[in-house]
Amino acid sequence: MSFIARVYAGLSWLRREVLSQFSGKVAIALLVAIVAVSIYAAATMPSNYNVIWNYPLYWEANPKNSPPEWSTYFGTTCLTNQVYDLRTATPRISVDEEGRVRLTYNMTYTLDVKSYPRALILIVDSMTIPANVRNVRVLNTIVKPDGKQIQVFDDLVDFTKNVTAGSFKFTQTFRPELDKIYNSLLLNYINYNIDPNDVGVNYLSYIFGEITQPDPKSTARTTYLTGRYVISLTLDFRVEGVAQELLLRSIKNAARFEYVVVGTCYGLMGTDYQGRDLAMGLLYGFPIALLIGLGTALMSTGLGLLAGMVSGYYGGFIDEFIQRFIDVLGSIPLLPILILVAAAAQTAFGADPNKPVLMLLTILGVLVLFGWGGLAIVVRSMTLSIKSELYVEAAKSIGASNFRILIKHILPQLVPYIAASLVYSTPNAILTEAGLSVLGIYHGLPTWGGILAEARTQGRVEYWWWIFPPGLLIAITSLTFVLLGLALEKVVEPRLRR
Amino acid sequence: MSEPKLVVEGLKKYFPIRRGITEALTFKPPRYVKAVDGISFEVFEGDVFCLVGESGCGKTTTGRLIVRLIEATDGRMRYKVSEELKNQIPEDLLQDGKYVDLLGKLPKNVDKALRKDTQIIFQDPYGSLNPRMTLKDILNEPLQVHNIGASESERLEIIHRALSEVKLTPPEEFVDRYPHMLSGGQRQRVAIARAIILNPSLVVADEPVSMLDVSIRAEILQLMLDLKAARNLSYVFITHDLAVANYICNRIAVMYLGKIVEMGITDKVIGNPQHPYTQALVAAVPEPDPKNRLRIKEVPIKGEIPSAANIPSGCRLHPRCPYAMDICSKEEPPMVEVEKDHYVSCWLHTKK
Ligand SMILES: Nc1ncnc2c1ncn2[C@@H]1O[C@H](COP(=O)(O)OP(=O)(O)OP(=O)(O)O)[C@@H](O)[C@H]1O
Numbered sequence: 101m102s103f104i105a106r107v108y109a110g111l112s113w114l115r116r117e118v119l120s121q122f123s124g125k126v127a128i129a130l131l132v133a134i135v136a137v138s139i140y141a142a143a144t145m146p147s148n149y150n151v152i153w154n155y156p157l158y159w160e161a162n163p164k165n166s167p168p169e170w171s172t173y174f175g176t177t178c179l180t181n182q183v184y185d186l187r188t189a190t191p192r193i194s195v196d197e198e199g200r201v202r203l204t205y206n207m208t209y210t211l212d213v214k215s216y217p218r219a220l221i222l223i224v225d226s227m228t229i230p231a232n233v234r235n236v237r238v239l240n241t242i243v244k245p246d247g248k249q250i251q252v253f254d255d256l257v258d259f260t261k262n263v264t265a266g267s268f269k270f271t272q273t274f275r276p277e278l279d280k281i282y283n284s285l286l287l288n289y290i291n292y293n294i295d296p297n298d299v300g301v302n303y304l305s306y307i308f309g310e311i312t313q314p315d316p317k318s319t320a321r322t323t324y325l326t327g328r329y330v331i332s333l334t335l336d337f338r339v340e341g342v343a344q345e346l347l348l349r350s351i352k353n354a355a356r357f358e359y360v361v362v363g364t365c366y367g368l369m370g371t372d373y374q375g376r377d378l379a380m381g382l383l384y385g386f387p388i389a390l391l392i393g394l395g396t397a398l399m400s401t402g403l404g405l406l407a408g409m410v411s412g413y414y415g416g417f418i419d420e421f422i423q424r425f426i427d428v429l430g431s432i433p434l435l436p437i438l439i440l441v442a443a444a445a446q447t448a449f450g451a452d453p454n455k456p457v458l459m460l461l462t463i464l465g466v467l468v469l470f471g472w473g474g475l476a477i478v479v480r481s482m483t484l485s486i487k488s489e490l491y492v493e494a495a496k497s498i499g500a501s502n503f504r505i506l507i508k509h510i511l512p513q514l515v516p517y518i519a520a521s522l523v524y525s526t527p528n529a530i531l532t533e534a535g536l537s538v539l540g541i542y543h544g545l546p547t548w549g550g551i552l553a554e555a556r557t558q559g560r561v562e563y564w565w566w567i568f569p570p571g572l573l574i575a576i577t578s579l580t581f582v583l584l585g586l587a588l589e590k591v592v593e594p595r596l597r598r
Numbered sequence: 599m600s601e602p603k604l605v606v607e608g609l610k611k612y613f614p615i616r617r618g619i620t621e622a623l624t625f626k627p628p629r630y631v632k633a634v635d636g637i638s639f640e641v642f643e644g645d646v647f648c649l650v651g652e653s654g655c656g657k658t659t660t661g662r663l664i665v666r667l668i669e670a671t672d673g674r675m676r677y678k679v680s681e682e683l684k685n686q687i688p689e690d691l692l693q694d695g696k697y698v699d700l701l702g703k704l705p706k707n708v709d710k711a712l713r714k715d716t717q718i719i720f721q722d723p724y725g726s727l728n729p730r731m732t733l734k735d736i737l738n739e740p741l742q743v744h745n746i747g748a749s750e751s752e753r754l755e756i757i758h759r760a761l762s763e764v765k766l767t768p769p770e771e772f773v774d775r776y777p778h779m780l781s782g783g784q785r786q787r788v789a790i791a792r793a794i795i796l797n798p799s800l801v802v803a804d805e806p807v808s809m810l811d812v813s814i815r816a817e818i819l820q821l822m823l824d825l826k827a828a829r830n831l832s833y834v835f836i837t838h839d840l841a842v843a844n845y846i847c848n849r850i851a852v853m854y855l856g857k858i859v860e861m862g863i864t865d866k867v868i869g870n871p872q873h874p875y876t877q878a879l880v881a882a883v884p885e886p887d888p889k890n891r892l893r894i895k896e897v898p899i900k901g902e903i904p905s906a907a908n909i910p911s912g913c914r915l916h917p918r919c920p921y922a923m924d925i926c927s928k929e930e931p932p933m934v935e936v937e938k939d940h941y942v943s944c945w946l947h948t949k950k
């Protein structure tokens with residue numbers, strides 16, 4: 101009870117002292133913000149986040165390398181990503197005399213800026229197909245504002261070979277088919293010289309643009325066409341026996357059933373080369389960064405504390421051994437070792453499904469191994485001087501054990517120093533991890549450093565939304581801990597106070 | 599006459615001197631600071647046994663050897679155990695049925711029990727109390743280490759009693775204070791309370807008042823004498839102040855460079871010093887009587903005390919002794935009894 105009270109008193113004293121300094125105030129404010137965001141992120145993070153991040157299909161419907169939506173306020177022409185979740189939409193249903201069930205979804209799409217969407221895509225993920233459904237025809241047409249109708253795709257998917265025992269999970273993406281588009285262009289624009297090669301490359305401008313041809317001899321060109329587009333999607337199920345309800349239910353329960361008009365801008369923070377939502381990566385990077393930083397700092401501080409105390413208190417052979425070991429560690433250059441170890445780990449964990457985590461742990465392990473020496477030396481010298489204090493002798497003459505002396509008399513004096521050192525060394529691991537990622541020692545986990553590293557290898561200089569935010573977050577987080585460390589150090593080491 | 603509580607024989611403590619790299623490479627033999635170099639004395643039950651001498655002569659080292667804060671290089675230190683302690687000690691460790699050699703190998707529980715029975719009060723009350731602990735924590739530590747008191751409240755009661763005993767009253771007002779909230783004298787009282795709280799029978803007091811203000815020295819000394827009477831203690835009292843020694847000790851040993859040069863009943867040693875060194879010490883004490891002030895210069899001792907790392911041959915005093923003879927630099931003088939309970943180690947008193 102009194103122990104808790106004393107710890108509490110000590111902490112509130114520390115807080116007061118830290119808050120009395122400007123850097124301390126800034127650091128605490130930043131820290132509170134970082135911790136709050138981390139807690140929120142950790143609470144909302146999907147359990148399979150790591151898998152999702154590295155699963156291309158999940159990001160397929162996102163525009164790639166796209167700036168955030170708010171960049172439109174800075175002059176970028178922005179077409180937002182339009183996602184139609186068809187699970188919740190109500191289709192028009194018709195059943196013909198042959199037992200076909202036809203579902204028709206009509207979506208309106210308003211194009212209000214002079215731009216073309218990047219892609220069209222229909223995603224079906226894990227839709228349960230009842231056993232008596234033989235096939236489905238998936239048909240997509242778009243009616244332009246000027247009334248012209250373009251067929252985008254028309255696919256027949258045969259289930260008979262899949263449905264062997266009961267139902268099965270249907271997963272497929274549907275994309276525009278160039279021949280269908282070209283054919284409907286020919287049908288709609290008679291007397292136009294439409295270049296099939298140009299359609300092949302710029303088919304979206306033929307779907308979402310106005311087609312003009314000033315004179316009969318030239319080839320047709322496209323210009324922007326704003327207005328209301330009607331997208332219609334038809335699913336034509338060939339069912340044996342009517343199972344309308346069953347079908348509608350399985351559509352509702354699919355993991356994904358979306359039609360996406362892919363825009364040129366995405367979300368709050370834009371996307372990377374795989375269309376991954378950078379806002380997600382940055383948000384979930386918070387708890388990961390804290391974990392890496394604090395975890396590594398805790399372990400190397402703990403190790404340094406233990407080694408330093410043992411070395412200083414017991415002296416003799418063990419002291420000599422630990423000190424020489426630190427000398428050896430200190431004389432090995434860390435960076436080449438990290439590169440070597442990471443390269444070895446790269447091959448060693450090659451087949452392991454948890455490779456990214458194992459890689460990161462290996463890197464952090466090396467950091468811990470090499471990170472405790474400096475602290476151990478300081479702790480040793482502090483222990484040496486405390487050990488020779490008269491009150492330690494007094495405790496010994498009473499009959500107190502070494503362990504008791506270490507815990508009751510020596511450790512409490514080291515604690516403030518240890519706390520400052522812990523805080524100081526927290527950004528180390530975050531920075532080193534980021535630095536190594538950028539150097540190409542990349543583990544594949546969505547850390548800020550990892551995002552930055554991919555910006556270097558897969559991105560371009562002008563992808564500012566991809567490069568600056570992770571860099572900035574790394575810098576701010578490091579700054580927070582450095583400022584806090586500075587404030588703490590002034591408390592711990594009163595001579596530094598002005 | 600009572601029995602000896604502590605019998606020290608040939609006690610030595612050599613501190614190795616760290617050798618330089620050239621010394622180590624040339625295989626020079628390791629050198630030592632001979633802080634205590636073969637001393638023998640007896641402390642009787644109820645004694646206040648004083649160790650006096652100049653700075654660096656090995657008084658503190660002797661005290662720390664007695665409470666086993668450091669390991670002796672050589673010697674024997676037989677300690678008389680009380681009746682209750684006897685039961686905890688295996689038969690084969692007991693000599694004459696009641697003495698244990700403190701320097702021998704002792705089982706852990708015996709070692710702990712003996713540590714409980716011998717306590718030390720340090721010279722510096724500012725250093726001997728952990729500044730981060732309240733008086734309660736400081737006094738609780740010995741109780742916790744030796745599992746005294748069944749509960750926290752019982753221990754608090756013991757702490758209160760100990761504080762009252764050293765006249766820090768009311769104890770409630772003191773238990774939650776930190777050492778920096780106390781005066782030097784009060785701190786030394788706490789140190790004394792810590793020493794007696796385990797009910798020891800022998801207390802080593804290493805210059806307990808030399809760092810205190812002159813005005814409170816007498817109070818603290820009186821307190822120690824009261825405690826001795828009330829608790830049946832024996833003291834080994836270390837001081838470099840003959841006036842203090844004269845006031846408090848019944849027996850005294852004068853040390854010079856790790857050796858005892860004169861020893862005996864205080865009145866005899868101080869009243870009738872026989873060794874040239876003791877004579878010089880006594881002469882250096884300011885005389886309250888102005889008529890006797892002139893006596894100070896009667897026995898001049900030349901120069902400084904040599905380093906304990908570089909001890910003169912023969913009688914250690916010979917480079918400084920006005921009576922030095924040929925033999926003095928060659929052979930060490932033996933300890934001889936010049937009168938009953940008065941021993942001197944000087945060739946002047948050895949009938950050849
Ligand atoms: N731990 C140690 N290591 C090396 N030398 C030591 C150690 N402790 C004491 N000495 C040396 O042993 C000698 C005796 O020291 P000691 O402290 O016993 O003297 P002292 O009589 O108590 O002196 P003072 O009156 O100044 O307290 C000194 O020369 C001292 O330098």
Ligand code: SF4
Pocket residue numbers: 873874875913914915916917919920921922923926931943944945946
């Ligand atoms: S033995 Fe010699 S040198 Fe030593 S004290 Fe006696 S007379 Fe002086």
Ligand SMILES: [Mg+2]
Pocket residue numbers: 657658659804
């Ligand atoms: Mg001393």
